[in-house]
Amino acid sequence: MHTQRNYDLQRRGDPMGIALIWSLVVMLVRWMFSKRRGAISYDSSDQTALYIRMLGACVIFKQLFSRDVRVRSQVGFEPERRGSHPYLCVDFRTLHSRSENARPVPGRRVHRLFSFQRHLHSSRRLHSATTWPYNPLHILDEDYLGQAKCMLAKVGSWNFDIFLFDRLTNGNSLVTLTFHLLNQYGLIELFQLDMVKLRQFIVMVQEDYHSQNPYHNAVHAADVTQAMYCYLKEPKLAKSLTSCDILLGLLAAATHDLDHPGVNQPFLIKTNHYLAALYRNTSVLENHHWRSAVGLLRETGLFSHLPAEDGLNMERQLGSLILATDISRQNEYLSKFRRHLDQDDLCLGNASHRHFILQMALKCADICNPCRPWELSKQWSEKVTEEFFQQGNIEKRHKLEVSLLCDSQSNTVGDIQIGFMTYVVEPLFSEWARFSDTRLSQTMLGHLGLNKASWSGLRASGSLEEPEPEPDPDPPPPPAPGLAQEPQPQKIPPPEP
Incomplete structure (x- = not known):
């Protein structure tokens, strides 16, 4: 009844x-x-x-x-479910191209289909971010952000605390930040991006970062995205970059380490990982990050309403930006940047020069942690060192040669950071300051000097608190009683390319 x-x-x-x-x-x-x-x-x-x-x-x-099609790592160890072990048997997203015979899925009606290349030269709206009539869409979620919304009002501050922001957004810092920045720039309306597809894409990007990684996780991606936004606001870039440049810059920052396994390229090569063979031991991780991002773009159909040629062009440029973050090619990009500055021939009216500056901006954003205030920089230093040492423990456990900087017995946080600041960070940010001599550049160099001095002081005083190394679950058996153990020669790991 x-x-x-x-x-x-x-x-x-x-x-x-x-x-x-x-x-x-x-x-x-x-x-x-x-x-x-x-x-x-x-x-x-x-x-x-x-x-x-x-x-x-x-x-x-x-x-x-229909997503989550995975393939297993070929390192030869016992297979495990993704997420149960962050390093050895990592599941990676495979990029499946659309079938040529597959019929296109009809999307919502678009009133104006446009070509990026055609409108870059014909539309004033695409030529300068500073001339747009900012009119961000009203997003329902923004009414419920509370304290996080107050932080977003100062998202362009170099002192932005991404750790606090991540806690205030309940672990959704990358989703909230990226969606907010795209909306603030008016890119959602300008490129007629479907709100559901965009939200789904960003959520899937955040999901595909491994939360068990101490450093290469979604919080790092959010931090890089926030730093990229700070650089996009610099006067030289703000008055020259097109809306397409800004969209690519923000998407590249959010996806630049997508599906990072928590180990470096030498580890994948010496364990005969299938990705190393797929990309011929060249920019292995960066190629995988790019292909994973393209896979999500096609899976969600975020750019499906655009002409096919424009969509492919966006994917290629996104890959060019992400591949520039390969640290092994640092000197190559730095030398080119220095040569342009010496010759004073950078013209931001040139599309290729703008793209190169975006590459350098993303490289700076990726390794900007030593240029943050000490309270933030120290946390990042400890997290990246913890990830190094976890890889070293895995290599020891499986009788592999320990990678450079990954041995917790012979390295400290201070030593690693001082070397990183001296030989990698300082040369790059000095050249960036030559290109963009602003208050932000001087602030970053100031923090870099203070942080380097702080690590030197802690090392001299012996008060460094090192992360505790991960305990080895399979320690070698002790020698039999009464038998002398012969000393083993110590192997010196070759320098990482």
């Missing part, structure tokens, strides 16, 4: 009957999302809950459940 009454009420349009049906739909949504790794919380305190409920189940389920 009760069921029949609800059915009759529903047929008459009774609100109580509709509410009952809607509650059943929400319960179904919760159950289906809980079956997927990285599912979005439906708790009322979650800032994304209202937005996802608004989308409904029928729009995005098919896309969400």
Whole structure:
């Protein structure tokens, strides 16, 4: 009788009957999302809950459940599920091109299809970010950010505390920050990006960063994105970059370490990882980050409403930016940058020169931690050293040659940071200051000098607190009683390329 009454009420349009049906739909949504790794919380305190409920189940389920096609690492160790071990048997996203015979999925009607190349020269709106009539869209989630929204009001400050912001957004710093910046620049409306696809893309990007990595995780990606925004605001860039440049710069910053396994390229090469063979031991991780980002772009169809040629051009330029973050090519990019500055021939009206400056800006953003205030810089230094030492422990456990800087017995945080600042960070940021001699550049160099002096002082006083090395679960058996153990020659690891 009760069921029949609800059915009759529903047929008459009774609100109580509709509410009952809607509650059943929400319960179904919760159950289906809980079956997927990285599912979005439906708790009322979650800032994304209202937005996802608004989308409904029928729009995005098919896309969400068809993803996560993975292949296993070929390092020869016992296979494990992704997320259960961050280093050895890492699952990586494979990029599947669309079938040539597959029919295109009809998208929403677009009133104006445009070509980037054509409109870069014909539309004033695309020539300068400073001339846009900023009119950001009203996003529902922004009403529920609370303290995080107050922090976003100062997102252009170099003292921006990304760790605090990540806590205030319940671990969604990359999603919240990237969506906010794209909206603030008016890029969502300008490029007619579908809100659902964009949100899905950014959420999937954040999910594909490994949260168990001490350093290369979504918080690092958010930190790099915030630094990139600071550089995009510099006068030389702000008056020269096009909207396409800004969109690529922000997307490259958010995806530059996508699906990072927490180990470096030499580790993948010496363990005969399939990615090393796929990319012929050249920019292995950077190529994988790029291809993973392209895979998500195609999976969500974020640029599907644009002409195919423009979409491919965006993917190629995104790859060029991400590949520039390869630290082994640091001297190559730095020499080219220095040569341009010496000859004073950089012309930001030239598309190739603007792209090169974007590459240098992303390189600076990627390694800007030593240029942050001490309280932030020290945290990043400890996290990256912890990740190094975890790799070293894995190499020892499996009788592999320990990579440079990864041996916790012969390296300290202070030694690693002082060397990194001296030989990598300082030369790059000195040249950046020559290109953009602003208050921000001087602030970064000032923090760099103070942080280097702080690490030197801690090392001299012997008060460095090193991260505790990960305990070895499989220690070698002790020598038999009464038998003398012969000393083993110590191997000196070759310098990392």
